[in-house]
Amino acid sequence: MSSQQSYTTTWEMAKLTWSKYVRLQDPIILEDEGVLKKEAMLDELARFGLANLRVVVNLAEIKKEGLEDHVDTILAHEVGHHVLAPGNLVTLARLVNYLSGMFEANVAGYVVNIFTDLLVNDFLFMQRGLPVDEVYKKLKAAAIKRGTIIIADQFWSLYMRIYEVLWRLPAGTLTPPANASIDRDAKIAARVLRTYSKRWFTCLKNLAYIFKTYLPVDSTGLQYGLPLIDKVVAGNDALDKIGGFATLSDEEGDKPNARQYDGALSGKDKGVASHGVTNQPRMPTDYLNTLINIGAITDNERIRALIQYYTELAMPHVIPFPTIDRPTSEPINEGSDVWTVGEEMTDLDLFESIKESPVIIPGITTRKLVTGEDKGFEQQKVPVDIDIYQDTSGSMGDPASSLSYTTIAAFIIVISALRAGASVQATSWSGPDQAVSTSGFSRNKEEILKTILFYHGDGTQFPCQVLERYDKRPRNAPPVHIIVTSDDDISSMISDYEVKNKAGILEKKNGLETMKKAVERGKAKGSLLLCISTMNDGTKNTITTLQKIGFDFYNVFEWKQIIAWARAFSKKHFGS
Amino acid sequence: METNHRLGKGVLKKTFRLVIPIMNTPPQSPAILARRMFMKAMNELPRVIVNQENVARFTQDAVYAIFCDLLEDLLEKPPPRGPVKELAERIVAKLNPQMFVIALGFLESSTVFPAVKQAIPAVQARFNVIEYLMEELFTTTLYYSTVVTMEAFIASQDRKEEFARKLLKIFGIGIDGETQAESTATLENLDSVEMSKLSSELEVVIRKQIEDRLAAEEAAAKETRE
Numbered sequence: 001m002s003s004q005q006s007y008t009t010t011w012e013m014a015k016l017t018w019s020k021y022v023r024l025q026d027p028i029i030l031e032d033e034g035v036l037k038k039e040a041m042l043d044e045l046a047r048f049g050l051a052n053l054r055v056v057v058n059l060a061e062i063k064k065e066g067l068e069d070h071v072d073t074i075l076a077h078e079v080g081h082h083v084l085a086p087g088n089l090v091t092l093a094r095l096v097n098y099l100s101g102m103f104e105a106n107v108a109g110y111v112v113n114i115f116t117d118l119l120v121n122d123f124l125f126m127q128r129g130l131p132v133d134e135v136y137k138k139l140k141a142a143a144i145k146r147g148t149i150i151i152a153d154q155f156w157s158l159y160m161r162i163y164e165v166l167w168r169l170p171a172g173t174l175t176p177p178a179n180a181s182i183d184r185d186a187k188i189a190a191r192v193l194r195t196y197s198k199r200w201f202t203c204l205k206n207l208a209y210i211f212k213t214y215l216p217v218d219s220t221g222l223q224y225g226l227p228l229i230d231k232v233v234a235g236n237d238a239l240d241k242i243g244g245f246a247t248l249s250d251e252e253g254d255k256p257n258a259r260q261y262d263g264a265l266s267g268k269d270k271g272v273a274s275h276g277v278t279n280q281p282r283m284p285t286d287y288l289n290t291l292i293n294i295g296a297i298t299d300n301e302r303i304r305a306l307i308q309y310y311t312e313l314a315m316p317h318v319i320p321f322p323t324i325d326r327p328t329s330e331p332i333n334e335g336s337d338v339w340t341v342g343e344e345m346t347d348l349d350l351f352e353s354i355k356e357s358p359v360i361i362p363g364i365t366t367r368k369l370v371t372g373e374d375k376g377f378e379q380q381k382v383p384v385d386i387d388i389y390q391d392t393s394g395s396m397g398d399p400a401s402s403l404s405y406t407t408i409a410a411f412i413i414v415i416s417a418l419r420a421g422a423s424v425q426a427t428s429w430s431g432p433d434q435a436v437s438t439s440g441f442s443r444n445k446e447e448i449l450k451t452i453l454f455y456h457g458d459g460t461q462f463p464c465q466v467l468e469r470y471d472k473r474p475r476n477a478p479p480v481h482i483i484v485t486s487d488d489d490i491s492s493m494i495s496d497y498e499v500k501n502k503a504g505i506l507e508k509k510n511g512l513e514t515m516k517k518a519v520e521r522g523k524a525k526g527s528l529l530l531c532i533s534t535m536n537d538g539t540k541n542t543i544t545t546l547q548k549i550g551f552d553f554y555n556v557f558e559w560k561q562i563i564a565w566a567r568a569f570s571k572k573h574f575g576s
Numbered sequence: 577m578e579t580n581h582r583l584g585k586g587v588l589k590k591t592f593r594l595v596i597p598i599m600n601t602p603p604q605s606p607a608i609l610a611r612r613m614f615m616k617a618m619n620e621l622p623r624v625i626v627n628q629e630n631v632a633r634f635t636q637d638a639v640y641a642i643f644c645d646l647l648e649d650l651l652e653k654p655p656p657r658g659p660v661k662e663l664a665e666r667i668v669a670k671l672n673p674q675m676f677v678i679a680l681g682f683l684e685s686s687t688v689f690p691a692v693k694q695a696i697p698a699v700q701a702r703f704n705v706i707e708y709l710m711e712e713l714f715t716t717t718l719y720y721s722t723v724v725t726m727e728a729f730i731a732s733q734d735r736k737e738e739f740a741r742k743l744l745k746i747f748g749i750g751i752d753g754e755t756q757a758e759s760t761a762t763l764e765n766l767d768s769v770e771m772s773k774l775s776s777e778l779e780v781v782i783r784k785q786i787e788d789r790l791a792a793e794e795a796a797a798k799e800t801r802e
Contacts, residue, residue: 165765170758181781184774191771194734209782259790261782265775 007057007071014075017128018083027055027075036060044228046074048081049235050089051296055079065142070135073124074229077132080120081232085200086112089234089296090244094252097282097290098201101257102208105293107215113232114159114211115204118166118193121229125167133167135229136160136174154182155214161186166193185210188265201251206264208256238296239305246287246312250278281313285401306400307449314411317567319575321419331371339368383422383574384481385441386413387522390452391460391486393430398455405559406485406529409566410452413483415445416570422478424448427466430456435463441477460488464511465499470518480522481573482551485529485562491538494545512545519549526551527569531559603702605695605748609688611737614744614751617685618736625674625681628726634673640664646680647706649689650696655706663710667717675721675729679713679743688744695747712746723768738766 007029015022027046036042036058045065047056055078062068086092092112099108124130140160160175165186171177178186189210196203254262287309291297297305336352340363352367353360360366390410399407414424423441426448436454438447462484473480484490494512501507518524528543528551535543535555543553556562624630640661647655667676683692699705720739729735741751741763751759764770 168762168765170761185778187765188771188774188778190765194732195728210778213781213785259786261779261786263779265779265782 007075010072011075014072014079017076017124017130018079022079022083024053024055024079024082027057027078029057029059031059033060041231044231046078046230048078048230048232050081050086050092050232051235051238051241053082054235066138067135070131070138073130073132073135076124076128076130077117077120077229080124081116081230084123085116085119086232089238089241089294091200092116092232092234093242093245093290093294093296094249095200095204096294097286098204098252098255099208100286100290101255101259102212103215103258105289109293111208111211111215112204113228115200115207116232117229118162119197119200121163122166122193122197133163133169133174136163140174153214155211158182158186158189158211158214162189162193165190185213192265199251201254202264205254205256209261209264212258234294234296238294239291239301239308242291242296242308243312245290246282246309247279248277248282253277281403283403284309284399288400302400303450303453306453307446310399310404310407310411310453311415311449313408314415317408317412317563317570319416319419319570322421322574334370334372336367337370338363339366343368382478383417383420384479384525385422385477385522386417386424387427387441387480387482387524388413388424388452389427389429389462389466389482389484391430391484391488392428392454392456393460393486393488394457395460395487398457399453400455405562407452409485409529409562410483411449412563412566413570414448414452416574418443418445418448420574422574425466425469426451427463428452428454428456429463429466430461431459432461434458434461435466437463437466440469441473460486460490460492461497462486462490462492462511464493464497464509464514467514467518468499470521473521477522480524482518482522482524482526483529484526487531487559489536489539490528490530491536491542494542515546516549524550528553529562529565530555531557531562533557602745603695603698603748605698605750607691607694607747608750608752609691609744610752611754613687614682614740615733615737617682617687618740619733621678621681621685625677626730628674628730631672631674634668634677636664636668636673639667639673639676642677642680646684647709649684650693650709651705659706659710663714667714671714671718672721672726674726676713676717678729679717679739682740682743691744691749692747695749698748709746713743716742716746719769723772734766735768738763738768741766 008026011027015024030036030039030041033042039047039056041047041056041058043061044058045061045067046058048054049056055075057071057074057078062071062074067074081087086095095112095115096108099111102108103111121132125132157175157178161171161178161182163169164171164173164175171183189207192203192206192210196206254264256262256264284306288297288302288305291305292299336349339348339353347368349367349369352369353365356367357365388410390406396406397404410426414426417424423443425438425441427435427437428451429435434456436451436456438444438451442448484493492511493515494510496508496510498506498508519526526546526549528546530539530553532539532555543551547553554565556565624633643664644655644657644660647660667673682688696705699708702708720742724735724738729739741759744751745763750756751762754762
């Protein structure tokens, strides 16, 4: 019998410890050193992946620590990470991010791991009567045998002392007798855990202030006296399961800060109100860094994550998928026909039948109404294609490091357009020769969104050369709506520009002429979206000129207002 | 016999600074009660007592009457009215009278009362029982209600257990299955007054650490500028 098979019953019991409704795949039991090395879990007893909901057990380490008799407890602990804490990937990410002002990346993750272990173990010991203390006693015994208990760090002593207080075990049961300050801090931590067991963020904040003294600022000095029971990891395909993390939850309002103590510990038993931050966007840097810290993405997947971030912020404003409506029609009376036995009784028209003959003979004098349908005539709505020019000069800010409302607005319009069946051409532009564009009008969502997120961070020179692509646009293509966003002088839209011709020689052209040709060929209208407090004459002149060829003009006081515009625009052009 | 009539003196003024009061050494009683039993009593207190909306009902007269009933039940003779009335006045003025009524309700409950009654002779042997009970019940409830809100009491089993153990300690009632040392250690871990004191200590440490860190950063920045 393989290790996998021999633990099937144990696994079922572990799930039953929590509920008969728990549905999780069977755990992967690893014992081979090569495989364990490959999985980077040589020193871990077990691991739980939140995205793929998979438990991996290191049987070799379990045997080494003398824990063969406690596999049921270890497995129940793993199930606890699914059922109780953290429960899902978004909560893990939120908890880790919550501590970003207190600890460096790895340390924050470590503290959250300890916190969720405390919640799960306390539940298993107090509510289910599982001997979790025996696991730690065995770990302690094995460590004494190896001699590592001597170097067990202060934090481990604190952690074990917390369990002793929580479970009313005599001091020294799980760790060598602790000094007075560890004893004090463990008592407070135990109290915090019990008081705030349902308010995790408040609980974690208090614990973070207590743990801070024991943990290094960064991960370089992080040492573990003894191994943890397990490690909670993001797991495979984590990015697809992080929906909801782009916005803040209400509990995240009062983040703990390593440079300032807010008196949280005095709030015990009294309750501390949090500031309302529900649904406010999280900063993109926090979003990306946290995802990297919890292992949900690698450094190379930043753009993919950023697309997900802005998509999530845009989605509440995106139009719903268009529905196919049946044409409105009225039934038209087309006379009557014979009703025979076997047909629906409801179809029988007694009035018509009596008109035929006062004597009712089924199948001979019985009549039914015959109706037809007027299909009506409704002109099919063709969605406009979108040609969007996103200013990504220095003043607009990098969407990867600060929240960009213009990016959210662009995402709203692009996703709505694609849903409605339109094509989109996107251009990210900044200084001269700094324009990144999609390969023409496209329906490739990833390509379009990536282009919008491209950041130049330089000067401002509108890329008139991109408009020259309209020369090749088919005459029968749908009309286009050109959208330009900027917070600077836009006179370059209609002034002269230079572009290399086929022979490679610089040729001078006029922006206004190119724009006129584009508008004419694309059957286009346009919208100028600006955020300029004081306009110079050049910009004023450009606006007036462009208005004459079919552009609308909107100036907002702050970019946040552009969201409402994008929403209204999408509804008008792509809504059903 | 020790006398211990200290009510209304300096010890009460110190309450809000969370100084642990010098309590009378509790008597040693042969009475023993299982944890399960006293927690049952705490969890099954009449709703009229624990319902927060009823707080207005616990007037001076009501507290006086309930306390007189308890003392009479325990001592099997009417208590002296003057001191009890005076105490009821102080209770309403100084603390949440509902918490005091909860204490009385707990001691009067059918599961706890027999043990309390059994413990009375040991109390009588050392103290003036009326004065002792008035002082200890008042002081214990006062300190407890200073650091634990009614919401926390209702929501948390630990807070109920803490209050129950404190009240039983007044009568020297032992906990079944626990040595005296274990009971003391358990109550120490549960003690909210002690916890407030420890939290205040820890807060001083945390603030000092932050100040030191900021000062070190400032010094390093100054060096760089120079």
